[in-house]
Amino acid sequence: MMDVxxxxxxxxxxxxxxxxxxxxxxxxxxxxxxxxxxxxxxxxTACGECTRVCPVVWPDEFDLGLSSRRAIFSPxxxxxxxxxxxxxxxxxxxxxxxxxxxxxxxxxxxxNFHMSDEEIVEEVGSIIVATGLEVYDPTELDEYGxxxxxxxxxxxxxxxxxxxxxxxxxxxxxxxxxxxxxxxGFYLPPKYKAWVSGLHS
Ligand code: SF4
Ligand code: SF4
Numbered sequence: 001m002m003d004v005x006x007x008x009x010x011x012x013x014x015x016x017x018x019x020x021x022x023x024x025x026x027x028x029x030x031x032x033x034x035x036x037x038x039x040x041x042x043x044x045t046a047c048g049e050c051t052r053v054c055p056v057v058w059p060d061e062f063d064l065g066l067s068s069r070r071a072i073f074s075p076x077x078x079x080x081x082x083x084x085x086x087x088x089x090x091x092x093x094x095x096x097x098x099x100x101x102x103x104x105x106x107x108x109x110x111x112n113f114h115m116s117d118e119e120i121v122e123e124v125g126s127i128i129v130a131t132g133l134e135v136y137d138p139t140e141l142d143e144y145g146x147x148x149x150x151x152x153x154x155x156x157x158x159x160x161x162x163x164x165x166x167x168x169x170x171x172x173x174x175x176x177x178x179x180x181x182x183x184x185g186f187y188l189p190p191k192y193k194a195w196v197s198g199l200h201s
Contacts, residue, residue: 005080011122014081019119026125036115037085039072043110044083046074050102050111056090060167064157066175067167072102072111077165086111144187150176 005012013034020031054070061069062076071090074083086102093099093113103111138146138154146152151174153161164170174181 001080002078012080015085021127028124028127030122030124030127032120032122033117034120035117036088037083038088038091038111038113038115039084039086040108040110040112041081041083043108045108046082046084047108048074048084049105049107050084053101053105055099055101056092058087058090063160063167064154066157066160151181 004010013032015035015037017033017035018030019033021028023029050072051070051074054072056071057068058071059065059069060067060073071092072084072086075085091099093102103113135156136154138144142148144152146154153175160166161168162170162172172181172184173179
């Protein structure tokens with residue numbers, strides 16, 4: 001992602017969505033909705049001073065709710081561009097400005113509540129459709145107790161807990177009491193069991 005952000009021939013549009021395409025191969029016009037981030041991404045140094053004063057606390061999506069973030073935040077470590085953004089639906093200071101603590105804390109003056117979503121048109125020769133994927137909903141497998149026991153985790157939640165950059169700096173703890181577990185059970189769906197045994201045969 002960093003390389004893409006720095007590449008002289010790639011224009012990276014984050015917080016953006018393609019809303020329409022017309023044209024033909026070699027000559028497409030893509031209509032793109034660029035959402036307002038309310039922080040000037042070219043000026044923001046990602047110093048974090050704004051986050052320290054923001055009073056609004058929300059579960060951090062990147063840590064799957066295992067940690068919290070503020071209404072002004074960086075979506076994840078090493079995000080590109082390296083700039084903060086405001087979730088305007090969570091912010092207290094929008095229309096009328098009733099908070100603005102982040103504005104006072106930002107020496108760079110790069111927070112701007114007058115930004116708005118804008119639609120732009122890009123002329124491109126080809127389009128690669130890369131849809132990504134959705135995370136499996138673990139509540140569909142309730143026989144494993146995900147909705148009943150807080151210490152039952154998905155593999156992604158487990159990854160955040162053992163990640164050195166995660167909410168516990170890599171220390172594996174039980175979410176309920178923050179103590180180290182004495183033992184851990186891993187559930188492997190039957191269709192993968194055969195595959196794993198094949199690796200060891
Ligand atoms: S918005 Fe301002 S205070 Fe917040 S991280 Fe960017 S430069 Fe720092
Ligand atoms: S204005 Fe919004 S983003 Fe800024 S500190 Fe207040 S609540 Fe947080």
